[in-house]
Amino acid sequence: MYGHARDASSAGSIDSAASPGAGAFTFHGTITPADFPPFSGPDGVTRLPVALPPRPALESVAYLPLDGTVVTTAFVRDKLADLASDLLHSVKQSTVIDAPSNNAARAVSAPAYLPPSIALLVTFDDHDTELAIPAHALVWAATGSPRLSPCVDLRPPSPPREQVQPSLHLPMFSLRLPSCEAWSLLHDYIYLRSPEGLLEALVNGAAVSSDGEAFDAVKARRQGDVRRLDLVRKLWLNVVALETADEGLWRTMSEAWRILYERITSDLPEP
Numbered sequence: 001m002y003g004h005a006r007d008a009s010s011a012g013s014i015d016s017a018a019s020p021g022a023g024a025f026t027f028h029g030t031i032t033p034a035d036f037p038p039f040s041g042p043d044g045v046t047r048l049p050v051a052l053p054p055r056p057a058l059e060s061v062a063y064l065p066l067d068g069t070v071v072t073t074a075f076v077r078d079k080l081a082d083l084a085s086d087l088l089h090s091v092k093q094s095t096v097i098d099a100p101s102n103n104a105a106r107a108v109s110a111p112a113y114l115p116p117s118i119a120l121l122v123t124f125d126d127h128d129t130e131l132a133i134p135a136h137a138l139v140w141a142a143t144g145s146p147r148l149s150p151c152v153d154l155r156p157p158s159p160p161r162e163q164v165q166p167s168l169h170l171p172m173f174s175l176r177l178p179s180c181e182a183w184s185l186l187h188d189y190i191y192l193r194s195p196e197g198l199l200e201a202l203v204n205g206a207a208v209s210s211d212g213e214a215f216d217a218v219k220a221r222r223q224g225d226v227r228r229l230d231l232v233r234k235l236w237l238n239v240v241a242l243e244t245a246d247e248g249l250w251r252t253m254s255e256a257w258r259i260l261y262e263r264i265t266s267d268l269p270e271p
């Protein structure tokens with residue numbers, strides 16, 4: 001639920017001078033799930049919601065095909081858990097080695113152990129980048145997302161006569177997400193399912209300065225935390241777009257927001 005920032009008025013907002021050129025920090029206690037824009041508005045004011053928007057209602061796929069039968073998605077996740085690090089290592093060691101004119105398939109160089117089964121074609125609303133990424137269909141389907149479950153039904157088309165050898169010929173599965181910056185965090189979480197690792201990356205990860213000005217330590221720390229908070233916002237948008245109801249993921253995003261928001265507001269001078 002939404003709370004109030006450290007109370008400065010009956011409206012529950014805090015206004016404070018921000019670092020040079022950034023405008024003022026204004027903390028608001030309400031926001032709608034359908035409207036989660038960047039913090040900095042056209043008026044130069046940075047507005048930080050007290051909490052993430054309410055979690056939208058998401059349906060989960062309850063069953064998935066596995067080894068010629070149908071099992072629960074929870075069972076698949078349990079089976080994948082012991083292989084999580086090896087599966088992630090496999091895709092990071094795999095490489096898409098061609099870029100044909102159509103998006104039906106890609107040739108992929110991959111390790112023999114736990115090779116990927118599909119290639120994700122990922123595009124973003126906020127960036128022109130197009131990523132072709134080797135992936136394991138079952139790992140992505142195990143998120144329970146209705147958007148992702150069809151990827152387990154893909155079958156590789158016949159390889160071209162001039163296919164580069166040795167390589168796999170993997171079917172493509174397309175995804176479009178809001179944020180490019182938050183992609184790698186989401187990708188690695190889906191493989192490892194480590195709330196602790198994701199929380200550490202969100203609240204203590206590097207936050208590169210957006211300009212070259214030198215600020216005092218408190219202002220620099222605050223700006224870094226605002227950028228980290230914006231990364232949580234971008235991750236939230238990606239998770240909503242992916243339609244995954246992963247409990248650990250949603251709890252971790254909420255906890256990261258709480259920690260960062262409290263750190264930012266604790267640095268503000270008393271009104």
